[in-house]
Amino acid sequence: MAVDLAIEGLPARASSGGAGLLEQTLAVARRSAVRTLRQRGLLIFPLIFPLLLFGINGSSLSSATKIPGFPTHHYRDFLIAMPFIQGAMFVSITAGVDLARDIESGFLNRLALTPLRTEAMLVGQLGGAFVLGVVQAIVYLLVGFATGVTLVSGVGGALVLLALSILIAFGFASLGGLLALRLGRGEAIQGIFPLLFVTLFLSSSSLPRNLIQTTWFRDIATYNPVSYLLEGIRSLVITGWDGEALALGFGFATALLVITVLLSQPAMRSRLARA
Amino acid sequence: MTRFLSVARGVAWRSIHNTVVSPAILVPSIIFPLFFLVAFAGGLSRISDVPNFHYDPGYTSFQFVFVFLQSAAFGGVFTGFGIARDFDSGFARRLLLAAPRRSGIIAGYTIGALLRWAITGTIVTVAALIAGMNVDGNGVQLVGLLGLGIAMNLVAALWACGIAMFTRTEQAGALIQMPVFLLLFLAPVFVPINLLTSWIHDVANINPVTAVLEAGRGLLAGSPVKVAVAFAALAGGAAVMALFARRGLASAERAG
Amino acid sequence: MSNEAAIEVDQLVREFRKGPRAVDGIDLTVSPGEIYGFLGPNGAGKSTTVLMLTTLLPPTSGRATVGGFDIVRQGAHVREVIGAALQEAALDAILTGREHLLLQATLQGITGQDRQRRATALLERVGLSEAADRRVGGYSGGMKRRLDLALALVHSPKILFLDEPTTGLDIQSRTALWDEVGRLARDDGMTVFLTTQYLEEADVLADRIGIIDHGHIVAEGTPPQLKAEIGGPSVEVAPCDPDAGDRLAELLARFGDPRRNGHGTVTVQLPGGETQLADIVRVLDQADLKVETLQLHQPSLDDVFLAKTGRKLEGAAEEAEAEAESGGRRGR
Numbered sequence: 007m008a009v010d011l012a013i014e015g016l017p018a019r020a021s022s023g024g025a026g027l028l029e030q031t032l033a034v035a036r037r038s039a040v041r042t043l044r045q046r047g048l049l050i051f052p053l054i055f056p057l058l059l060f061g062i063n064g065s066s067l068s069s070a071t072k073i074p075g076f077p078t079h080h081y082r083d084f085l086i087a088m089p090f091i092q093g094a095m096f097v098s099i100t101a102g103v104d105l106a107r108d109i110e111s112g113f114l115n116r117l118a119l120t121p122l123r124t125e126a127m128l129v130g131q132l133g134g135a136f137v138l139g140v141v142q143a144i145v146y147l148l149v150g151f152a153t154g155v156t157l158v159s160g161v162g163g164a165l166v167l168l169a170l171s172i173l174i175a176f177g178f179a180s181l182g183g184l185l186a187l188r189l190g191r192g193e194a195i196q197g198i199f200p201l202l203f204v205t206l207f208l209s210s211s212s213l214p215r216n217l218i219q220t221t222w223f224r225d226i227a228t229y230n231p232v233s234y235l236l237e238g239i240r241s242l243v244i245t246g247w248d249g250e251a252l253a254l255g256f257g258f259a260t261a262l263l264v265i266t267v268l269l270s271q272p273a274m275r276s277r278l279a280r281a
Numbered sequence: 282m283t284r285f286l287s288v289a290r291g292v293a294w295r296s297i298h299n300t301v302v303s304p305a306i307l308v309p310s311i312i313f314p315l316f317f318l319v320a321f322a323g324g325l326s327r328i329s330d331v332p333n334f335h336y337d338p339g340y341t342s343f344q345f346v347f348v349f350l351q352s353a354a355f356g357g358v359f360t361g362f363g364i365a366r367d368f369d370s371g372f373a374r375r376l377l378l379a380a381p382r383r384s385g386i387i388a389g390y391t392i393g394a395l396l397r398w399a400i401t402g403t404i405v406t407v408a409a410l411i412a413g414m415n416v417d418g419n420g421v422q423l424v425g426l427l428g429l430g431i432a433m434n435l436v437a438a439l440w441a442c443g444i445a446m447f448t449r450t451e452q453a454g455a456l457i458q459m460p461v462f463l464l465l466f467l468a469p470v471f472v473p474i475n476l477l478t479s480w481i482h483d484v485a486n487i488n489p490v491t492a493v494l495e496a497g498r499g500l501l502a503g504s505p506v507k508v509a510v511a512f513a514a515l516a517g518g519a520a521v522m523a524l525f526a527r528r529g530l531a532s533a534e535r536a537g
Numbered sequence: 538m539s540n541e542a543a544i545e546v547d548q549l550v551r552e553f554r555k556g557p558r559a560v561d562g563i564d565l566t567v568s569p570g571e572i573y574g575f576l577g578p579n580g581a582g583k584s585t586t587v588l589m590l591t592t593l594l595p596p597t598s599g600r601a602t603v604g605g606f607d608i609v610r611q612g613a614h615v616r617e618v619i620g621a622a623l624q625e626a627a628l629d630a631i632l633t634g635r636e637h638l639l640l641q642a643t644l645q646g647i648t649g650q651d652r653q654r655r656a657t658a659l660l661e662r663v664g665l666s667e668a669a670d671r672r673v674g675g676y677s678g679g680m681k682r683r684l685d686l687a688l689a690l691v692h693s694p695k696i697l698f699l700d701e702p703t704t705g706l707d708i709q710s711r712t713a714l715w716d717e718v719g720r721l722a723r724d725d726g727m728t729v730f731l732t733t734q735y736l737e738e739a740d741v742l743a744d745r746i747g748i749i750d751h752g753h754i755v756a757e758g759t760p761p762q763l764k765a766e767i768g769g770p771s772v773e774v775a776p777c778d779p780d781a782g783d784r785l786a787e788l789l790a791r792f793g794d795p796r797r798n799g800h801g802t803v804t805v806q807l808p809g810g811e812t813q814l815a816d817i818v819r820v821l822d823q824a825d826l827k828v829e830t831l832q833l834h835q836p837s838l839d840d841v842f843l844a845k846t847g848r849k850l851e852g853a854a855e856e857a858e859a860e861a862e863s864g865g866r867r868g869r
Contacts, residue, residue, distance in 0.1 A: 025645070025646045111629075112623060115623060116623075120616070
């Protein structure tokens with residue numbers, strides 16, 4: 007079984023320096039996307055659980071619309087933003103666990119022996135997040151429509167909503183990657199998962215901020231960036247085109263992505279650990 | 282009987298000993314109820330402004346009952362995770378080999394679950410009191426509330442025990458947890474049942490947890506309602522789950 | 538340092554925090570086209586050495602060049618000329634064999650149709666064509682190792698690092714891998730740096746062997762050279778009464794330097810050759826010392842290890858495991 011390395015028509019050795027940055031990024035992204043699509047459990051549970059909560063809480067809390075000053079008559083219109091954020095948190099864990107697995111198994115070492123650049127690895131590993139983000143966003147929106155949710159901002163608003171939710175998924179996925187680089191173990195990432203959900207509940211997920219009675223809770227929700235992610239999405243559903251809400255939503259999502267990518271760079275370099 | 286008790290004592294002792302040696306085991310079963318208390322009582326207190334929302338002790342007390350019972354239920358669920366882990370590691374086989382009366386193993390796990398819940402239940406109660414919960418029930422009524430918690434813990438622990446023994450793997454965690462989660466949340470969690478609408482109202486109407494919740498809230502408010510129904514539901518649940526757990530044990534014995 | 542050597546190592550050291558030195562000042566040279574076997578028990582420092590030479594772990598001190606490039610200052614050039622199949626197969630269970638090769642080829646800068654052709658050619662050469670489009674999670678251990686080897690060869694490296702490539706494989710798979718490695722060196726002129734804890738593997742495959750123990754190279758040479766250092770054959774005697782070990786050692790001391798091996802067993806080398814065996818039997822008989830087994834060994838690499846370190850390679854492995862458990866050593 008000799009390995010004949012002199013294959014006709016092929017250069018004896020690959021070009022020095024490896025592939026370009028874009029090509030490397032796309033190769034890594036492709037792998038991440040393929041992995042995600044092949045793990046059906048990763049697709050199904052993050053779809054079902056948020057929708058389950060949406061269904062239950064959407065009905066259980068429907069009388070909240072009777073609170074004076076509640077911005078809509080249909081509680082589901084208010085609540086539909088929550089599955090998008092919950093789904094993004096699941097994406098975060100998936101991305102983190104995937105990268106942690108690469109670290110634990112030594113696959114990252116294998117990649118380190120190639121000319122793979124840190125930036126290509128960091129951005130490329132978000133490929134799976136893109137797949138999950140798109141699938142989730144479409145499903146949540148369709149289920150929302152099926153349960154009577156209407157978008158005041160119309161078709162254009164739906165597209166902007168999709169874009170914002172995918173950006174949020176990227177941001178959380180990058181956060182998951184950062185945790186993986188720091189902690190290096192999938193179990194540790196999964197242990198942090200509940201903390202992410204705490205940030206979701208300590209926000210304006212169930213009631214508008216101005217209707218939260220408990221002062222300290224309202225203050226936390228005001229300082230919690232997750233509130234603005236929710237409100238950005240929610241504004242497209244119940245308000246229409248609210249420039250401030252959208253700016254804050256996109257702003258915080260972008261900030262999450264940029265900050266986590268920047269923090270991940272030195273951590274990734276250290277993990278790739280080569281001269 | 283002596284052998285049964287000695288097995289139960291041994292298994293329960295191990296459960297408590299492991300908790301004392303690694304208190305981190307308790308952290309999830311403490312954190313989740315506290316978190317729900319904070320999120321619901323703190324974040325949703327305005328719900329009590331909804332017309333026809335009547336609960337004299339206030340929204341914190343209203344939510345405390347749910348969180349108290351939920352902590353009891355999840356205390357049982359987490360026991361199931363531990364049992365599944367014992368099967369995965371092979372320790373459960375050691376127990377089956379060593380125990381002269383194997384049904385004592387189930388009793389031991391459930392006693393362990395109850396003793397651990399004593400800790401989390403206390404912490405949750407203290408947290409609610411600090412948060413300003415009003416207690417309008419008298420001593421007997423509060424003991425009644427405690428009784429509901431104990432019974433809830435027992436039912437959940439037996440359920441979890443059964444599933445863990447049938448499946449004998451940690452991967453059955455979702456199967457243990459999800460039905461309990463659904464039963465808890467398909468009930469009047471945020472508002473009384475009279476304020477629920479559409480399908481959730483119909484489901485909550487037939488959900489036995491609804492009776493338990495309403496009984497608990499009544500006891501805390503000093504106006505007991507449906508107490509007998511609640512205890513009957515829990516007793517029935519415990520009987521059914523005890524059989525289920527026993528069948529699970531038999532399945533584990535057959536698997537060797 | 539000479540530029541002709543494929544690998545040249547000068548006083549390489551790797552120290553871990555809170556631990557002893559995993560690699561403690563090793564020197565070695567590997568010529569182009571040579572198969573160099575790095576033999577030692579678990580915890581000796583083999584894998585740590587490989588990680589340093591493949592630029593995945595910086596050395597604490599010392600220098601090394603691989604393919605003429607310094608491992609610290611010219612790491613990127615080193616990686617261009619090496620391929621490595623490390624101790625963990627480090628494969629993605631969800632990807633297929635072909636997808637692994639395509640990914641590797643892309644990252645190495647092989648473009649377009651060339652990628653596909655190279656992947657197909659390598660799959661065929663390592664005998665994975667039929668399994669190419671199956672997920673690696675369903676591969677056997679031998680298949681994973683073969684894929685690992687193919688991945689290491691994607692970019693036609695000059696130097697190949699194999700870190701315990703046959704650990705855990707059955708005899709058939711192991712032999713097949715040996716054949717492939719032998720051909721790589723013989724037919725393609727590839728330099729192979731192979732670490733192993735299997736004596737037979739080093740004996741069969743390697744042109745030269747370096748024996749490492751506790752981070753030091755204790756012996757180096759061709760297998761015949763190393764065995765010749767030991768001298769003649771040795772005899773291993775196990776008394777019926779394990780407590781008679783002291784007396785046995787006294788009796789055998791007249792023939793050579795006796796070594797105790799546990800359970801009363803004593804080994805002694807026979808500088809005079811096999812003819813001394815009859816004398817040994819006579820001495821034991823005269824002393825009325827009952828013997829359970831008496832075995833004559835031709836020199837082996839295990840004997841070389843025993844002579845250099847005072848213990849057998851197998852025993853060294855168990856000792857290293859015990860040390861590792863007590864936190865005494867972190868080297869690999």
